[in-house]
Amino acid sequence: MTLDWMMSMILLVDDSDTCIFLHRKIIKLALPAATIHTARNGQEALQFLLEHRDRLPKVVFLDLNMPVMNGFKFIEAFNALDLPDKEKITIVVISSSEDSEDVRQSQELGIEHYMVKPLTVAKLKAMAPVIHLTIR
Numbered sequence: 672m673t674l675d676w677m678m679s680m681i682l683l684v685d686d687s688d689t690c691i692f693l694h695r696k697i698i699k700l701a702l703p704a705a706t707i708h709t710a711r712n713g714q715e716a717l718q719f720l721l722e723h724r725d726r727l728p729k730v731v732f733l734d735l736n737m738p739v740m741n742g743f744k745f746i747e748a749f750n751a752l753d754l755p756d757k758e759k760i761t762i763v764v765i766s767s768s769e770d771s772e773d774v775r776q777s778q779e780l781g782i783e784h785y786m787v788k789p790l791t792v793a794k795l796k797a798m799a800p801v802i803h804l805t806i807r
Contacts, residue, residue: 680723683709690734733762736768
C-alpha cells in the first residue's frame with residue numbers, strides 16, 4: 672500500500688529547535704507535498720491528535736527525551752486514546768539514544784520503528800517501504 676502524500680500530514684515531536692529545523696528540511700526534501708506539524712513534547716502531540724481527530728497524521732516522528740511528557744509516556748497515552756483510524760498512524764521513534772534499553776522499551780510499547788538521530792534522506796528512503804512512504 673502506498674499512501675497519497677499529496678494529502679498527508681506528518682507530526683514531528685521534539686523539544687529541540689535545531690532538530691525540528693533540520694528534520695523539517697529533510698522531510699520536505701524527501702516529501703515536498705507533505706504537511707508537517709510540530710509539537711514540543713508528548714502532551715502537545717496528544718493535544719494535536721485530539722484536535723485533528725478528523726484528519727490524523729500518517730506518521731509521527733517522536734523524540735524520547737523531552738520535558739513535560741517524554742516519548743515513552745506519549746506512547747502509553749497514545750495507546751490508550753480512542754481515536755478513529757489510530758492504527759493507521761505509524762510512530763517512528765527518532766532519538767539520540769542508542770541505548771538498547773530504550774529500543775527494548777519502545778518495542779514493548781508496540782513501536783516497530785526506531786531510528787537514531789539525525790534523520791537523513793537516506794534513512795527516510797531506507798525506512799520508506801516499511802512505513803509506506805513514497806519518496807522522490
